[in-house]
Amino acid sequence: MNEATTGMGPGADIRLTVPPPAVVLYPSKRPPGPPRLGRALARAAAVTAALTVAGSLLGLVRDQTIARLFGAGTDSDAFLIAWTVPEMASTLLIEDAMALVLVPAFSHALARRAAGDSPDPVRSLVSATLPRLFMLLSCAAGALILGAQVVVEILAPGLTRPQLAVNCTRLTAITVLTFGISGYISAALRAHRSFLPPAAIYVAYNVGIIVTMVLLHSLWGVRAAAAGVAAGSALMVLVQLPAFVRHVAVKRRRRRSRRHGGRAPVRTARPALLGSGVLAPVILFAVCRQSQVLIERFLASSLPAGAISHLNYAQKVAQMPMVLSLMICTVTFPVVARAVADGDEAGARHRVERDLVLAAVVVLLGTALVVGYAPQVIEVLFQRGAFSAQDTAATASVMRVYALGLLGHCLVGALVRPFFSASRPIWYPAAAMAAGLLITTVAGAFAVHPWGVYGIAAANALGITVTALLLLSGLGSRVVPIHVRGVTAALGRLTVAAVAAAAAGWLLAPLVPGPLLSLGLGCLLVPGVFAVSVLVLRGPNVAELLDLTKQRFRHAR
Numbered sequence: 001m002n003e004a005t006t007g008m009g010p011g012a013d014i015r016l017t018v019p020p021p022a023v024v025l026y027p028s029k030r031p032p033g034p035p036r037l038g039r040a041l042a043r044a045a046a047v048t049a050a051l052t053v054a055g056s057l058l059g060l061v062r063d064q065t066i067a068r069l070f071g072a073g074t075d076s077d078a079f080l081i082a083w084t085v086p087e088m089a090s091t092l093l094i095e096d097a098m099a100l101v102l103v104p105a106f107s108h109a110l111a112r113r114a115a116g117d118s119p120d121p122v123r124s125l126v127s128a129t130l131p132r133l134f135m136l137l138s139c140a141a142g143a144l145i146l147g148a149q150v151v152v153e154i155l156a157p158g159l160t161r162p163q164l165a166v167n168c169t170r171l172t173a174i175t176v177l178t179f180g181i182s183g184y185i186s187a188a189l190r191a192h193r194s195f196l197p198p199a200a201i202y203v204a205y206n207v208g209i210i211v212t213m214v215l216l217h218s219l220w221g222v223r224a225a226a227a228g229v230a231a232g233s234a235l236m237v238l239v240q241l242p243a244f245v246r247h248v249a250v251k252r253r254r255r256r257s258r259r260h261g262g263r264a265p266v267r268t269a270r271p272a273l274l275g276s277g278v279l280a281p282v283i284l285f286a287v288c289r290q291s292q293v294l295i296e297r298f299l300a301s302s303l304p305a306g307a308i309s310h311l312n313y314a315q316k317v318a319q320m321p322m323v324l325s326l327m328i329c330t331v332t333f334p335v336v337a338r339a340v341a342d343g344d345e346a347g348a349r350h351r352v353e354r355d356l357v358l359a360a361v362v363v364l365l366g367t368a369l370v371v372g373y374a375p376q377v378i379e380v381l382f383q384r385g386a387f388s389a390q391d392t393a394a395t396a397s398v399m400r401v402y403a404l405g406l407l408g409h410c411l412v413g414a415l416v417r418p419f420f421s422a423s424r425p426i427w428y429p430a431a432a433m434a435a436g437l438l439i440t441t442v443a444g445a446f447a448v449h450p451w452g453v454y455g456i457a458a459a460n461a462l463g464i465t466v467t468a469l470l471l472l473s474g475l476g477s478r479v480v481p482i483h484v485r486g487v488t489a490a491l492g493r494l495t496v497a498a499v500a501a502a503a504a505g506w507l508l509a510p511l512v513p514g515p516l517l518s519l520g521l522g523c524l525l526v527p528g529v530f531a532v533s534v535l536v537l538r539g540p541n542v543a544e545l546l547d548l549t550k551q552r553f554r555h556a557r
Helices: 039-070 074-095 097-114 121-146 148-155 162-172 175-191 201-220 223-238 241-249 276-300 307-318 320-325 327-341 345-372 374-382 389-419 428-451 453-478 484-511 515-536 542-554
Strands: 002-009 012-018
Touching: 039 074, 039 201, 039 223, 039 307, 039 320, 039 374, 074 097, 074 148, 074 162, 074 175, 074 223, 074 276, 074 307, 097 121, 097 175, 121 148, 121 175, 121 241, 148 162, 148 276, 162 223, 175 223, 175 241, 201 223, 276 307, 276 428, 276 453, 307 320, 307 374, 307 389, 307 453, 320 345, 320 389, 345 374, 345 389, 345 484, 345 515, 374 389, 374 515, 389 428, 389 453, 389 484, 428 453, 453 484, 484 515
Parallel strands: none
Antiparallel strands: 002 012
């Protein structure tokens, strides 16, 4: 084995053992001109991190409230089928498709505004796209309300109480409109580098759901949760609207250009490129990714009551490490996009490789804790009210299977961003995601009858892992020339370390009385075993990786 000493930032040398020939993933001297986080992006990362954690905690409170009030049975299953609508809408209209398309479009318009184009390119873009989007989304929401019964029959043909699911779906259908407008505003504000309102949307969303459930559950039952989804989605728009009006809708006075005799240059405003060639690959990728949930709930609808709920609770908790790991990639997406647009291959490669390893450390550490302490996590979070000990055992077992695909989910989220940073439409991510979805569907169909919810969760992990491998192998030859062999070696060592940490937690967790005390000790044990294992395996130094993360905020220029 050869050892490559790699630097992932100023003053950070990280030893990474790879097979010969040695591959330098992150040279200790930064290549000329790579993208770096400025002070504004560093503050944005801090704000995004804080509000993401707050939103995730409120999401847990929301799920705890649902579990306490409605348990894991026919009512909660019916609501979760209706919740499929906002989950799909969130992926398409907030998290993936809308952001991947509109952030570059608004950035382009802002650059032309700064160059003095007239009329104002930002206002032109808004006036050309927002009214049409509003009408399109309103029609889609109306169609969903009218066709709710058909939607439920397609999504869950074996559901015990289909009419309850239909009623809940009609309430959640409004999110197609509100999520779309919220995603549009979020993209515009992020392009303006206004990160606080977009980061707060899930805080507002979860507050709306929780308050509505608490106030109305005794009158409306589980329909109160569906009404809360609608109320929370409206709050997502309202929390961003003042900043949107201030930054985008109100035309700013421009500085007069001395070069043009005190007058700003007048050019014909062109709308940013938002053609079908750009939109279609992004939308197809987002649809294929979210369709994994549709496949799971379709297969689980034929299982005993509570299966859909167990899958949902397990997935929500298991994916928290993935959400936290992708915060870095979310903030650095504009930086990578700028590097790709400028033709700075070395800078883009440096950023992508570094973010992949940092994200993998976070998600694998969280995976080890989830696998090792699954029963304790679920008992502490959910076992109260209508959520029984049997529900805890079933959910914890499913969560351990789900966790096998967390690294894959993290890598897919991190790798797709540089793909869609390219100036040309790229279909490869959608094809890779479609391949993973096909594997999930086929494997789930074969596994659901002998293994039930465990087979569904395993099929999800298999499909997303295949997609991640396809994206990792295809990125270098299509967009950013990353060192696939070196990155894979680093991820492999981190994975082995996570397996060791998870095994230690799994063995020692039952020996400590009380779920809360056991989980608390696990939060010390698992990171310790993980760090020692990484050192033994000569993987990236965990302490220096954490120090590098701090340097992103402390030493940003």
